[in-house]
Amino acid sequence: MNSKKSSSSMASLASASLRNKNTSKIQKQLAASVLSQVNTSHQTGKAMETIASSVLNSEKYSNATKSFAGSVLAQSDKQR
Known part of the structure; x- marks a missing residue:
């Protein structure tokens, strides 16, 4: 189990990204994953790990x- 959580600064950037109508779909997916891991024990799922790795x-x-992708991977299950 990975105990890492999204930082408040990364969460703020992710929130701004989700509100921006010009943000790409992939960036919004990664930003949503970052936000889902603020102050929770949620870990990145296998599918999102694959996307983040590709990015x-x-x-x-x-x-x-790429920053969102790195944050998402940092919070993945290290046993996978």
């Missing part, structure tokens, strides 16, 4: 999207 391995995503 980090790609050149086409923004730094903000």
